[in-house]
Amino acid sequence: MGELPEKYPEYSIMYKTLSKQIKSLQQGIKKGQGKDKEEVQLKIQKYKLEMSKIKKMFPDGFFDKD
Numbered sequence: 909m910g911e912l913p914e915k916y917p918e919y920s921i922m923y924k925t926l927s928k929q930i931k932s933l934q935q936g937i938k939k940g941q942g943k944d945k946e947e948v949q950l951k952i953q954k955y956k957l958e959m960s961k962i963k964k965m966f967p968d969g970f971f972d973k974d
Contacts, residue, residue: 913965923962926955
């Protein structure tokens with residue numbers, strides 16, 4: 909396994925939190941609860957961008973285990 913970042917527990921928790929938020933927002937859109945779908949889509953894109961930044965700090969396949 910490759911080297912983990914210095915603050916890996918915080919980044920790992922942040923990654924999982926963002927993942928849960930994305931799932932929640934996507935379910936809200938499907939149920940029609942989203943007030944402004946474009947705004948929600950922008951949030952999802954921002955969250956995914958942050959997740960990809962975090963994922964790049966970790967060894968390959970670290971988050972694929974979940």
